Amino acid sequence: MSKLTSLINLNEAVERLVKALSKTIQLEVEEAGLVNSVNRVLAVDIYAENNRPEFDIAAVDGYAVRSIDTTGATQYNPVELSIVGVVKPGQKPSETCLEPGTAVRIHTGAPIPYCADAVVMDEDVDVSEKHVVVFKPVPHGSNIIRQGEDFAKGELLVRRGSLIKPSMIAALAALGISKVKVFRKINVSVLAIGDELVEPGEERVDGKIYNSTAYIVLSLLQQDRIFEVKYSGIIPDDAREVEEAIAREISNGADLVITTGGTGISESDVVSHLVKKGDSVVFRGVRMRPGRPTSSFIYRNKLVVNFSGFPVAAWAGYEVLLRRAFIKWLNIRELERHVVNAVLTRRIPNTVGYSSVIRVMIRYENGVYYADPYMLRGSGVISSLLRTNGYVIIPEDIEGYEKNTLIQVYLYD
Amino acid sequence: MSKLTSLINLNEAVERLVKALSKTIQLEVEEAGLVNSVNRVLAVDIYAENNRPEFDIAAVDGYAVRSIDTTGATQYNPVELSIVGVVKPGQKPSETCLEPGTAVRIHTGAPIPYCADAVVMDEDVDVSEKHVVVFKPVPHGSNIIRQGEDFAKGELLVRRGSLIKPSMIAALAALGISKVKVFRKINVSVLAIGDELVEPGEERVDGKIYNSTAYIVLSLLQQDRIFEVKYSGIIPDDAREVEEAIAREISNGADLVITTGGTGISESDVVSHLVKKGDSVVFRGVRMRPGRPTSSFIYRNKLVVNFSGFPVAAWAGYEVLLRRAFIKWLNIRELERHVVNAVLTRRIPNTVGYSSVIRVMIRYENGVYYADPYMLRGSGVISSLLRTNGYVIIPEDIEGYEKNTLIQVYLYD
Numbered sequence: 001m002s003k004l005t006s007l008i009n010l011n012e013a014v015e016r017l018v019k020a021l022s023k024t025i026q027l028e029v030e031e032a033g034l035v036n037s038v039n040r041v042l043a044v045d046i047y048a049e050n051n052r053p054e055f056d057i058a059a060v061d062g063y064a065v066r067s068i069d070t071t072g073a074t075q076y077n078p079v080e081l082s083i084v085g086v087v088k089p090g091q092k093p094s095e096t097c098l099e100p101g102t103a104v105r106i107h108t109g110a111p112i113p114y115c116a117d118a119v120v121m122d123e124d125v126d127v128s129e130k131h132v133v134v135f136k137p138v139p140h141g142s143n144i145i146r147q148g149e150d151f152a153k154g155e156l157l158v159r160r161g162s163l164i165k166p167s168m169i170a171a172l173a174a175l176g177i178s179k180v181k182v183f184r185k186i187n188v189s190v191l192a193i194g195d196e197l198v199e200p201g202e203e204r205v206d207g208k209i210y211n212s213t214a215y216i217v218l219s220l221l222q223q224d225r226i227f228e229v230k231y232s233g234i235i236p237d238d239a240r241e242v243e244e245a246i247a248r249e250i251s252n253g254a255d256l257v258i259t260t261g262g263t264g265i266s267e268s269d270v271v272s273h274l275v276k277k278g279d280s281v282v283f284r285g286v287r288m289r290p291g292r293p294t295s296s297f298i299y300r301n302k303l304v305v306n307f308s309g310f311p312v313a314a315w316a317g318y319e320v321l322l323r324r325a326f327i328k329w330l331n332i333r334e335l336e337r338h339v340v341n342a343v344l345t346r347r348i349p350n351t352v353g354y355s356s357v358i359r360v361m362i363r364y365e366n367g368v369y370y371a372d373p374y375m376l377r378g379s380g381v382i383s384s385l386l387r388t389n390g391y392v393i394i395p396e397d398i399e400g401y402e403k404n405t406l407i408q409v410y411l412y413d
Numbered sequence: 414m415s416k417l418t419s420l421i422n423l424n425e426a427v428e429r430l431v432k433a434l435s436k437t438i439q440l441e442v443e444e445a446g447l448v449n450s451v452n453r454v455l456a457v458d459i460y461a462e463n464n465r466p467e468f469d470i471a472a473v474d475g476y477a478v479r480s481i482d483t484t485g486a487t488q489y490n491p492v493e494l495s496i497v498g499v500v501k502p503g504q505k506p507s508e509t510c511l512e513p514g515t516a517v518r519i520h521t522g523a524p525i526p527y528c529a530d531a532v533v534m535d536e537d538v539d540v541s542e543k544h545v546v547v548f549k550p551v552p553h554g555s556n557i558i559r560q561g562e563d564f565a566k567g568e569l570l571v572r573r574g575s576l577i578k579p580s581m582i583a584a585l586a587a588l589g590i591s592k593v594k595v596f597r598k599i600n601v602s603v604l605a606i607g608d609e610l611v612e613p614g615e616e617r618v619d620g621k622i623y624n625s626t627a628y629i630v631l632s633l634l635q636q637d638r639i640f641e642v643k644y645s646g647i648i649p650d651d652a653r654e655v656e657e658a659i660a661r662e663i664s665n666g667a668d669l670v671i672t673t674g675g676t677g678i679s680e681s682d683v684v685s686h687l688v689k690k691g692d693s694v695v696f697r698g699v700r701m702r703p704g705r706p707t708s709s710f711i712y713r714n715k716l717v718v719n720f721s722g723f724p725v726a727a728w729a730g731y732e733v734l735l736r737r738a739f740i741k742w743l744n745i746r747e748l749e750r751h752v753v754n755a756v757l758t759r760r761i762p763n764t765v766g767y768s769s770v771i772r773v774m775i776r777y778e779n780g781v782y783y784a785d786p787y788m789l790r791g792s793g794v795i796s797s798l799l800r801t802n803g804y805v806i807i808p809e810d811i812e813g814y815e816k817n818t819l820i821q822v823y824l825y826d
Contacts, residue, residue, distance in 0.1 A: 034613060035644065038632045052795070059794075090609040090620040108723065109793050150796045157799060166632040167798040167825055170724040173625035174795055178614025196503040200447060201591025207503040209522075212586035219451045219579040231448065310521065311583040338751040338824055341780065367754065367819070380522050381472075382465070382587055383563045385580040386570060406780070411751055412580055 007285040007292070009396055010320065010355040017296060017305075017325030020282045024303045025255045027183040027330075034173060037164045039225040040182035041332055046158040049175060051148035055093050056112040059143045063103040063125060063132045064116035067140045078126075079134045087111060103132050112144055119143035163226070163334035183330070185228040186256065188221055189249035190214055192234045193242055193262035193270060194309055199234065212382065213260040213311045220318050221258075223413055224335060226326070230254070237262060239273040246274070250302045257302065258322075261309030263293035271295055271306045287396060288355040291316035310380045316357045320393060337410040340390070342371035344407050348392070349400035359388035362409055371409050388412075420698040420705070422809055423733065423768040430709060430718075430738035433695050437716045438668045440596040440743075447586060450577045452638040453595035454745055459571040462588060464561035468506050469525040472556045476516040476538060476545045477529035483551045491539075491548045500524060516545050525557055532556035576639070576747035596743070598641040599669065602662035603631055605647045606655055606675035606683060607722055612647065625795065626673040626724045633731050634671075636826055637748060639739070643667070650675060652686040659687070663715045670715065671735075674722030676706035684708055684719045700809060701768040704729035723793045729770045733806060750823040753803070755784035757820050761805070762813035772801035775822055784822050801825075 008016070029043040058064065065081060073079040081103040087094070089109035097115035098104060104113050112119070118138045126133040151157060151171075158168050164180065172180060192214035200210050211234060221229045235245045242262065249257050262270040275281050275297045282296035282303070290313035295306040305322055307314035327335050342362055350356045360371040371392065374384045390409040394400060401407055421429070442456040471477065478494060486492040494516040500507070502522035510528035511517060517526050525532070531551045539546040564570060564584075571581050577593065585593060605627035613623050624647060634642045648658045655675065662670050675683040688694050688710045695709035695716070703726035708719040718735055720727035740748050755775055763769045773784040784805065787797045803822040807813060814820055 034628055035631045035635060035642075038635050053793075057793075088609075090622055092619065145794065150794050151799075165825065166629055166636050166728075167801075169632040170625040170629040170728070170795045171799050173613045173628040174623050174724070176613045176615075176617060176623050178612065196501075199591065200586045200589045202589075204589060206505065209503055210587050210589050212583040215447055215586040216579060216583040218448045219582040222448060222451050223579050229448075311587070315580075315583070338753075339777075340751075340753055341782075364752070369754075380466075380470075381558065381563050382583045386564075386584050388580075412578065 006283075007287045008283050009287045010393075013283050013286045013294070013321055014324050014328065016282050017303075017322060018329045020296065020298060020303050021256075021325060021329045024298060024301060025186060027186070029181050030184050031179040032182045034169065034178055034180060037172075037180035037182055038166060038169065040164055040180070040185075041226055041330055042158055042160055042162045042164055043181045043183045045156055045160045046172065046175070046177070048151040048153055048155045048157055051153045052150040052174065053109075053145055053147060055147050057089075057145050058106045058108055058110050058112060058119045059145045060119060060121045061108050062106060062119045062121040062143065064098065064106045064113050064119050065103045065134070065138060066098060066100060066116060067118040067138050067142070069100060070118075070120070070134050070136070070138045073134050073136055075135050080131050081134065083127075083130055083132055085113075087113060117141065117144075161331040161333075163332050165334060186226060186326075187230070187254050188227045188256045188258060189230045189232050189252070189254040190218055190221070191232050191242070191245050191249070191257065191259045193237060193259050194234065195237045197234045197261070213307070213309050213314045216311050216385075217258060217260055217307060217314050217318055220315070220323075224323065224326075226332070226335075237270055239270040242270050243274055243277070246299060246304055250300050254302065257299075257304045259304065259306045260314050263295060263306050263308050274299070274304075275306075286321065287353055288316065288320070288357065289351070290357065291321065292354075294321060311382055312380065312384055315385060319391070320355075320357055337413070340369050340409050340411065341406055342369035342409050344401055344403055344405045345370050345372050346375070347400060347403045348373045348394065350394040350396075350398055352399055353396055355396045356394040358392045358394065359384045360390055360392055360409055361388045362390050362411070369409075371407060419696075420700045421696050422700045423806075426696050426699045426707070426734055427737050427741065429695050430716075430735060431742045433709065433711060433716050434738060434742045437711060437714060438599060440599070442594050443597050444592040445595045447582065447591055447593060450585075450593035450595055451579060451582065453577055453593070453598075454639055454743055455571055455573055455575045455577055456594045456596045458569055458573045459585065459588070459590070461564040461566055461568045461570055464566045465563040465587065466522075466558055466560060468560050470502075470558050471519045471521055471523050471525060471532045472558045473532060473534045474521050475519060475532045475534040475556065477511065477519045477526050477532050478516045478547070478551060479511060479513060479529060480531040480551050480553045480555070482513060483531075483533070483547050483549070486547050486549055488548050491546045493544050493546050496540075496543055496545055498526075500526060530554060530557075574744040574746075576745050578747060599639060599739075600643070600667050601634055601640045601669045601671060602643045602645050602665075602667040603627055603634070604645050604655070604658050604662070604670065604672045606650060606672050607647065608650045610647045610674070626720070626722050626727045629724050629798075630671060630673055630720060630727050630731055633728070633736075637736065637739075639745070639748075650683055652683040655683050656687055656690070659712060659717055663713050667715065670712075670717045672717065672719045673727050676708060676719050676721050687712070687717075688719075699734065700766055701729065701733070701770065702764070703770065704734065705767075707734060724795055725793065725797055728798060732804070733768075733770055750826070753782050753822050753824060754819055755782035755822050757814055757816055757818045758783050758785045759788070760813060760816045761786045761807065763807040763811055765812055766809055768809045769807040771805045771807065772797045773803055773805055773822055774801045775803050775824070782822075784820060
């Protein structure tokens with residue numbers, strides 16, 4: 001790795017990618033239908049145009065009453081109120097005052113009649129044809145959702161940059177929004193570099209290996225759903241051919257070109273050649289393991305990111321570098337991985353100066369999460385992803401974590 | 414809710430749905446391309462056809478040596494070995510024995526030469542044109558990945574019923590698999606029942622409300638990606654029209670019809686009418702809150718599930734009932750929600766006999782997760798989903814959880 005002379009650290013690499021992304025990608029806004037907007041990135045802030053509810057409404061099915069009428073009600077001395085009407089959701093609030101000694105049948109979501117100040121639940125009353133019998137006092141305001149309590153007019157409901165989630169869809173629908181302004185997807189083209197590669201499904205002759213690295217990168221990109229992903233096939237270890245392929249993908253509209261392979265001393269190091277030719281180098285190698293040979297440069301005003309040809313190193317390059325840069329650039333917090341605190345079951349060492357990305361298997365036992373680190377650490381060891389469900393990042397200034405340390409584990413999606 | 418006479422509990426409802434799903438849906442197997450197989454459900458067990466690696470390989474870039482040659486090496490008394498060759502990934506293992514006093518340049522993933530038994534890393538040596546200088550003893554087996562250590566021939570790699578994840582894709586590719594046998598998607602048709610509904614984007618006249626409930630259900634289904642989701646529009650509160658719509662969706666190939674609305678006493682209760690006409694009732698109301706009026710019946714040999722017309726109740730019906738039934742039926746563990754242990758910041762009460770689904774906001778402070786329960790509990794309160802990121806299920810035999818209890822929180826996707 002002697003050729004990687006100017007390694008930078010992980011955070012610095014993320015920062016540089018964020019800058020490079022904002023410099024090279026212009027994300028136009030487009031409209032998506034409500035359901036199809038799920039997992040798209042919201043391009044505007046969404047505010048409540050009205051109070052919700054628009055007026056005080058019932059939170060339950062029951063009877064709207066004047067709470068003062070129920071004062072002193074007990075099991076043996078209940079209060080009987082005459083039922084004088086019924087209100088349903090969608091009606092406007094009545095303008096006549098509810099008389100003392102009366103009640104109105106009310107359905108969940110229906111407006112509270114004028115002069116009523118509480119709703120008594122169906123479960124808490126006896127009902128005859130014309131009367132409702134109440135057995136305990138109903139406090140003022142019971143089972144009423146106040147005007148604007150769900151959300152108030154002018155309130156910020158969903159922030160620009162949010163990845164739209166099902167939990168937001170009901171709010172958008174309730175506001176009457178049928179088309180949502182979202183950022184267009186980011187066009188990413190993936191090239192696999194390597195004379196030794198054959199595609200899965202093809203015949204594998206001696207000396208060839210199946211291309212697995214480009215596929216893990218493609219599937220990770222696909223999974224994040226903010227990208228329009230294109231696979232552009234295998235390119236030989238030839239700097240000129242790789243450069244042509246990158247140029248072609250950029251002309252064809254790629255916002256970003258990702259290559260796998262061609263980065264290490266094990267290979268012809270075509271990337272090194274290209275990085276030098278690029279308009280500007282973003283970085284050339286990162287002090288992280290796996291993923292050390294990850295590089296990036298700007299070529300014809302577009303960003304090119306080069307991952308290692310080893311599947312786990314490419315995974316790490318995407319997961320903790322490029323993906324974090326996208327999250328930071330667009331402020332898409334919803335893409336951040338879920339985190340659990342877990343007790344480490346074995347010591348994991350680190351080389352100071354490097355960040356280590358350690359795959360772990362989280363298991364839950366008697367109320368405690370344990371993290372078993374995966375001990376086969378070669379960056380070609382695919383089972384390290386198959387047999388784990390999360391990862392730990394050991395920062396560069398730490399010599400490792402001791403057994404029984406409580407660590408933060410990022411969970412795979 | 415007096416019409417819901419035969420409420421069953423949550424777990425029983427899930428079990429009945431599992432049975433009904435397996436009785437009514439036949440999931441044929443189809444093939445998906447490798448990248449497009451992400452988030453599809455694997456229909457076969459995948460075993461390793463060969464050892465990986467096929468022979469012992471180098472885990473790092475460095476030099477293959479006979480470890481015995483390095484015995485006694487120190488900083489001041491290093492061992493010098495002649496470089497006699499180079500091996501790259503994809504080559505076959507050499508058949509000639511590595512001579513004592515020699516070393517072979519080896520790249521990560523390349524086969525260990527015959528008679529070599531360790532790899533010394535680039536970082537640990539000095540190299541001249543023809544020699545490599547080693548400064549400390551290299552233990553037998555160092556930096557070697559053994560034949561079959563990544564995975565062994567015949568080993569089960571990915572289980573039938575798995576939701577295929579990026580972390581599995583590299584393994585499938587490395588096995589040479591380009592097409593993956595997956596279950597076809599499940600055809601779900603969603604109908605919104607209600608005279609009072611208008612679609613978002615349409616003009617909302619007095620007495621009408623925007624349809625938000627069907628949209629949250631549609632987006633939840635979409636998000637889980639195992640469904641082919643169809644929205645079939647708003648049907649009036651008319652049992653005959655609803656029945657016709659259900660029958661039409663079934664004729665058009667729906668495996669499952671979901672309705673929203675028409676279930677409560679607040680509505681015309683068209684569902685009640687239909688449930689009675691169905692071939693068999695799966696259940697009629699569930700002892701859960703929200704989501705109590707959730708019903709299900711079999712109609713013309715297909716499953717129909719009726720969610721409440723209130724968005725949060727429909728959300729709960731999908732999230733903790735139907736979705737769990739799908740996970741159980743197909744054994745798709747990858748769809749299970751991530752869980753965190755969190756300290757409850759307020760007491761949450763429960764009515765014994767009912768399961769409560771309480772939305773909470775998880776926050777992380779000084780190494781501890783706290784769960785703030787959302788206190789507006791009406792099933793129409795949309796902000797309860799917007800302002801939270803997970804939920805707690807209080808089981809039916811518990812009166813609630815006290816403040817400061819450590820609880821398990823399921824995180825939204």
